[in-house]
Amino acid sequence: MTTLFDIFGFVNVVLRGFDLVAQTVLIGSVSFMLFVTVPPGGGAGHRVRGFYAASRCLIMTAAFATVVIVIACTTLSALILAASLGASWREVAGAAFVIAGVIKALAAAGIGTLAAARPRPAAMTRIAIGAASVVLVCAAVATSHAVARFGDSGLLVSATLAHELGAALWLGGLPSLWLALTRAETPQIASRIGTRYSVLAIAGVALIIGSAIVFAVSYIASFDAVLGTAYGAMAATKSVLLGMLLLLGLANFRAVRRFAADGAASRRVQRFVEVEMGIGFAVLMAAASITSLPPGVDLVDGRVTGSDIVARITPESPRLASPDHASLALPALQARLDAEARAEQGASRPQAFVPGSGSPPLRNAYDIAWSEYNHHWAGLLVTVMGLAALARRSRRMRWAKHWPLLFLLLAAFLFLRADPEVWPMGDLGLIETLKDPEVAQHRLFEALVVGFAVFEWRVSTGRIASRRLKLTFPLLVAAGATLLLTHSHALGNVKEELLIELTHLPIAVLGVTAGWARWLEVKAPEDEGRWGGWVWPTCFVLIGLLLLGYREA
Numbered sequence: 001m002t003t004l005f006d007i008f009g010f011v012n013v014v015l016r017g018f019d020l021v022a023q024t025v026l027i028g029s030v031s032f033m034l035f036v037t038v039p040p041g042g043g044a045g046h047r048v049r050g051f052y053a054a055s056r057c058l059i060m061t062a063a064f065a066t067v068v069i070v071i072a073c074t075t076l077s078a079l080i081l082a083a084s085l086g087a088s089w090r091e092v093a094g095a096a097f098v099i100a101g102v103i104k105a106l107a108a109a110g111i112g113t114l115a116a117a118r119p120r121p122a123a124m125t126r127i128a129i130g131a132a133s134v135v136l137v138c139a140a141v142a143t144s145h146a147v148a149r150f151g152d153s154g155l156l157v158s159a160t161l162a163h164e165l166g167a168a169l170w171l172g173g174l175p176s177l178w179l180a181l182t183r184a185e186t187p188q189i190a191s192r193i194g195t196r197y198s199v200l201a202i203a204g205v206a207l208i209i210g211s212a213i214v215f216a217v218s219y220i221a222s223f224d225a226v227l228g229t230a231y232g233a234m235a236a237t238k239s240v241l242l243g244m245l246l247l248l249g250l251a252n253f254r255a256v257r258r259f260a261a262d263g264a265a266s267r268r269v270q271r272f273v274e275v276e277m278g279i280g281f282a283v284l285m286a287a288a289s290i291t292s293l294p295p296g297v298d299l300v301d302g303r304v305t306g307s308d309i310v311a312r313i314t315p316e317s318p319r320l321a322s323p324d325h326a327s328l329a330l331p332a333l334q335a336r337l338d339a340e341a342r343a344e345q346g347a348s349r350p351q352a353f354v355p356g357s358g359s360p361p362l363r364n365a366y367d368i369a370w371s372e373y374n375h376h377w378a379g380l381l382v383t384v385m386g387l388a389a390l391a392r393r394s395r396r397m398r399w400a401k402h403w404p405l406l407f408l409l410l411a412a413f414l415f416l417r418a419d420p421e422v423w424p425m426g427d428l429g430l431i432e433t434l435k436d437p438e439v440a441q442h443r444l445f446e447a448l449v450v451g452f453a454v455f456e457w458r459v460s461t462g463r464i465a466s467r468r469l470k471l472t473f474p475l476l477v478a479a480g481a482t483l484l485l486t487h488s489h490a491l492g493n494v495k496e497e498l499l500i501e502l503t504h505l506p507i508a509v510l511g512v513t514a515g516w517a518r519w520l521e522v523k524a525p526e527d528e529g530r531w532g533g534w535v536w537p538t539c540f541v542l543i544g545l546l547l548l549g550y551r552e553a
């Protein structure tokens with residue numbers, strides 16, 4: 001139970017993210033089936049039945065995933081509640097989140113069963129599936145911040161409903177759109193499907209933007225809270241990702257209308273839809289992270305100020321010499337940290353509490369110098385990698401094709417230095433420390449980095465020609481960056497941790513961009529994918545420079 005409590009914060013965010021993804025795809029697939037595949041009043045020819053079969057399959061898969069994830073999420077939270085409050089199981093079973101979880105799982109199971117039982121798009125089946133979907137969304141909203149707020153929260157409940165529905169209509173419909181485009185027999189059919197889906201997507205975007213404005217006004221409320229709280233910073237990150245999705249959506253919107261005239265347009269839209277799904281996944285993981293944080297408006301103490309940020313990002317020369325393990329030779333910095341810790345202890349209002357986030361470990365000047373040294377060397381390596389990948393792209397320097405081997409150096413460096421208290425540098429055993437979410441995440445990233453190195457070197461030197469395998473690297477980059485969005489440094493909104501978070505969020509966004517730009521480079525024909533080949537190494541260079549400028553004090 002202690003281990004579960006330790007890792008609750010991180011596991012809860014990841015599970016909640018998967019829950020949002022499964023729910024969004026489920027409702028999105030149902031909407032696609034109801035309004036695009038078999039629109040009310042639209043004929044039901046044999047082609048429609050072909051699309052309906054694909055829609056059914058998606059709905060059943062998403063329904064099954066929703067049931068499993070909701071049960072996992074609810075059980076985990078129930079265990080934590082029982083353990084932290086010493087509540088009886090009868091009391092836990094009556095908790096609002098347990099009741100909402102049971103209703104959500106039953107609604108998802110109902111949708112899946114109806115889709116499985118009826119191979120034909122009968123009107124009654126469609127009505128019943130639509131009704132169960134409404135119940136599911138309402139159950140999902142029942143566990144939101146809006147419902148938990150004091151006073152009149154009607155507007156916030158409606159905004160949360162609109163936000164979740166908008167996400168489902170737009171992003172949740174993408175897998176169905178992708179399937180339908182791959183199955184469309186003629187450009188005219190593909191165009192008709194794309195045009196019908198556009199209406200759903202536009203409605204979804206309008207709902208998301210409208211509700212995001214309500215959230216910004218009610219939950220963030222001031223410009224200070226945008227960068228001054230983890231909640232606000234995460235909302236700003238989501239706005240950047242939304243901008244990227246809107247650009248892709250606009251490109252698709254225009255391309256769909258050219259299907260009949262441009263033979264390559266359908267394949268291009270399919271590729272863009274794949275990227276939209278990937279970025280959409282990142283947005284939903286970020287949504288899980290933001291809903292686990294206290295709204296910015298509620299946190300008035302310990303906010304990061306503009307001058308804190310300016311002081312932190314003012315360039316200084318990188319720390320490329322490691323502090324000595326035995327010495328603690330930074331007394332001035334240590335004195336300042338002690339003063340800040342005293343001030344925080346004397347704060348009149350309590351910090352936000354999230355089970356599992358614990359208290360931030362005490363850090364001294366030595367720890368900070370150690371961490372900065374690690375980030376700066378990692379930054380140097382990543383910058384060199386990006387430059388070498390750009391050199392390879394220019395096709396002028398043959399040696400540059402071996403650039404991915406630099407990842408091995410990075411993995412070895414991180415393994416040795418990321419957690420100095422853990423073997424091989426420290427006394428703690430490797431396995432026993434994996435229960436610490438921070439250490440576990442570092443080890444996972446190191447494994448990912450080794451994966452990058454091996455695969456990409458084989459791709460870069462022509463040893464791997466398969467397009468499918470070439471997609472491993474972009475997927476790993478995008479997955480690593482998405483995980484970084486859920487890497488909760490600042491659950492308790494502690495000022496120092498938030499300042500660190502503020503440097504990780506742009507890195508995560510650049511990582512997501514790099515991964516999906518490389519995806520397009522691999523999948524698109526040479527002339528179309530070339531720009532992707534310039535974008536992702538540039539993102540690597542920018543990530544490296546951000547790491548080189550990283551400071552913790």
Ligand code: HEM
Binds near residue numbers: 241
């Ligand atoms: C593609 C765009 C977006 C998608 C798909 C999306 C999706 C979601 C989802 C599914 C949730 C969970 C709602 C819940 O269960 O409580 C959420 C929460 C949230 N989103 Fe978005 N979102 C998007 C863009 C934005 C933007 C641009 C903002 C900027 C203000 C934003 C602000 C928020 C906030 C503040 C929450 C937390 C609400 C709460 O505390 O209950 N979202 N988002």
